[in-house]
Amino acid sequence: MASNLPPKPTLEHSTAASGGLAHEHHERPRGIWRWLLTTNHKEIGTLYLVFSLVMFFIGGIFALVVRAELFQPGLQLVQPEFFNQMTTMHGLIMVFGAVMPSFVGLANWMVPLQVGAPDMALPRLNNFSFWLLPVAFTLLLSTLLMPGGGPDFGWTFYAPLSTTYAPPSTTFFILSLHMAGISSILGAINIIATILNLRAPGMRLMDMPLFVWTWLITAFLLIAVMPILAGVITMMLMDINFGTSFFNAAGGGDPVLFQHLFWFFGHPEVYIMILPAFGIVSAIIPTFARKPLFGYASMVYATASIAILSFLVWAHHMFVVGLPLVAELFFMFTTMLIAIPTGVKVFNWIATLFRGSITFETAMLFALSFVVLFTIGGFSGLMLAIAPADFQYHDTYFVVAHFHYVLVPGAIFAVMAGVYYWLPKWTGHYPDERLGRWHFWMSVIGVNLTFFPMHFSGLAGMPRRIPDYALQFADFNMVSSVGAFMFGVSQLLFVWGVIKCVRGGEKAPAKAWEGAEDLEWSVPSPAPLHTFETPPEFTPITH
C-alpha cells in the first residue's frame, strides 16, 4: 500500500514452531512496566485471567456473605440493606468482572495461537481494553464505601429501584459499567478482526477450531448488545441526574421500557457467557476421547443459531410484568426453540465420546461435568420458558438454581477446564493431576450441594434476594450454605495448583496431550513470547 517502504528486518522463521528470539528486540520494560505497557497477546491474556481470578474471589466472598446470612432463618450477620448490596455486587462482579474477562483472557491467549496469527490484530487497543477493567472495577467496588452504600437493586438494576429509589452511588455504578462496556466492545472488535483477518494462509472459516468459531460469534454478540447496555444506563443516568422521564410513567415513560432494553442486552449477554465455554469443551472432549469432534459443521451452525435466537427471546425474563398475551406466546416458543441447537451440541459431545479412547485428566473431568451439569441448567431453563409455569417460578430460588447451573458448572467449569487444558502450553509444565482431581471433586460436590437444593426451595416458593425466609426452607438453605463454603474453599486448591504449575512440574512437550490436534500444539511449551511471526503453513484436518 505505502509507496515508500523502508527496508524491513528479514525474518528467518519458516516453521510454525519458531520462537521470537531472532527478532531484533528493544530493551523490554521490566517489572510492573512490562505489564502496564505490553502489547503482547499472551501477556495481556495472562493479565485478563489473573484479573478475573481476583474478581472471582471478591465476588465469591460477597456470595459467601449471602450464604452465611442464609445459613439459618432470621437475621444474624448483616442488615438487609447490606445484604442487598452483597447480592447485587456478587452478580455484577461475577458477570462483568469474572466470567466475561476470563473468556477474553482465554481468547487473547488462544485465538492467535489457534489461527496462526503473530498477535491480536490491534495490539495496543488490546492493552487498553484490559486496563480499563481494573479502573472500572475499582470505581465499582468503591461504591460500597460511599454514603448510602453501593448498588442494592440486584444485578439487573431494574428501574425505578435503580433510579428513583437508588442510593447516590448509582451514578458511579453507571460510569464504571460504561468503562467495562467500552472495554468489552473494543476487546470484541479486536477478536473479530483477528479471526477474520489474521488466519494462517489456507485456513478457511470452516477449518477454524470451535473455540475460535464460538468466539467469533460471541464477539459479534458483544458488539451488538454492549451498546444497548450503554444506551440503557445512559437513560438511567439522565433520569437520575437530569430529570428525564424515560422510566417514569408520571412523565409518559415506562419502567417496563427499562426491562425491554435491559434484557435485549441481557439475553445475548447470557450467551456471551456460555458460547466460548462450548468452544472450550469442544476442544477438550475430542482431545481426551482421541477422536475428532463429531459433527463439526453442525456445531458451528448450532452456535450461530443460538446467537440469532438470543435476539428473539428477551422477554422470557419478563413473563410476569404484564406483557400482552401474544408476546407471552411468542417469547415462550422462541425460547423453547433454543433447546434444539443446544441439544445438537450436547448430542455431538456425547457422540464424540462414543467409542472414544477416553482418559480422565483434570481438564476432561471438568469438561465432562460441564456437559452433565450444564444440561441440568438447560432443562430447568426449558421449564422456566413455559410462560404459565413461570408465573410460579419467577423470582424464586428456582431461577437462582437455573442460572447458577449454567454459569458455575457451566461457564466457570469450562474456564477451569480450559485452564487445566492449556496450562502446559502457557507454563511448559503439566498441572498436578492429584491436586486437580481434588479440586474437581470438591468443586463438583460443592456446586451441587449449593445449587441443587435451590430447585426445591424455589419450587416451594422461596423468593430470591431476601435475607430471611420461612422456617420450612431452613434445611435446604443450610445445605446450600455448607456447599457454598465447600465450593469457595476448594477454589484455593485451584489457585495452589496454578501457582505450582507456573513454578514447576513435569515438563510438557509442544504437543502436550496425545489427542490434541489444533495449531497451538505446534508451538513449543511454554509458548515463546512471539509465535507465528511468519504465518505457519496450515493443512486442514478433515472434520
Place this chain on the structure above:
Amino acid sequence: MSGGSYYVPESSKWPALGSLAVGIMMAGLGTLLVYGRGALVMTLGMVAVLSVMFLWFRDVVRESRQGLYDDQMDRSFRWGMGWFIFSEVMFFAAFFGALFYVRTFAVPWLDGEGAKGVAALLWPDFTASWPLMNPPDAGISGPRESVSPWQLPLANTLFLVSSSITLTIAHEALKEGYRRTARNWLIGTLVLGISFLVVQGFEYYEAYAHLGLTLEAGIYGSTFFLLTGFHGLHVTIGAITLAVMLGRIIKGHFTRDDHFAFEAASWYWHFVDVVWIGLFLFVYVF
C-alpha cells in the same frame, strides 16, 4: 494473508495512561453529578483523555508514514472501523427503540388502549398524544410547543445531506490525485457540518427559551434531547475527525490509494448522516 510483515508495536504507554485518564474523568464526572463538585478533576481527566488520544493517533500516523503497515494491517483497520460503526449503530438503536416503544405502547397504554389499558387507572384524566404535550402527572409540565420540522430541522437536513455529497466528491478527488480539490471540498464539508452544529445549538436555545421544551418536560423532551443530543455529539466527533484529515491533507499526507484514515472518517460521517435521516423522520416529521 500475512507475509510475515504484520506490525506489532513493541510496547506503548498510551493504553494504560488512557485508561487512567478515563478513570479520572469518570470519577470526576460522578463526583460532579452526585456531590456538585469535582468539575476540575473531570476537566483534567478529559484533557488527559484527549491528549492521550492525540499522542496515540500521532504514533499510528507516524508508523503509517514510515510504511510499517502492510495490506493486512490495512484490513485490520477496516474491520476495526467497520465493527466500531456497527456498535454505534446499535447504540442509537437502543434510543430509537425506546422512542418507538414509548410512542407505540407506553403512551397509548397510559390512556387505556390495548391489553394493558388498565394502566389508565393511574391517571384517569390523561389523553395520549404525540408529541406528548401533557404528561400524565401534573408535577411534570410538558412543552408548550413542539419543534416544527420544516424550519431549522429541514435546513439541517439539507446541510448534512449535502455534506455527505461534498465529502464524497472530496474523496473521489483524493483518489484521482487532485489534492487541492479534495482539500477544498473537505473544507466545504466542514463548513456544512459546523453550520449544522450552530443551527442545532440555536434550536436548543429556542427550545429552552421559548418552547418550554426541556429535559424535564416529560417523555417527549427526554427522547428529543437524548436522540438529537447524542447525534449532535457524534457530529462533533465526526467534524473533529474530518478537521484532522484536512490538516493531514494540507501537510501532504495520504496517497491516491493509501488514505484509509480519510476513508474511515468519511464512513463515520456518512453514518452520522444516516442517523440524522432517521431522526428527521421519526423525531421531527412523524
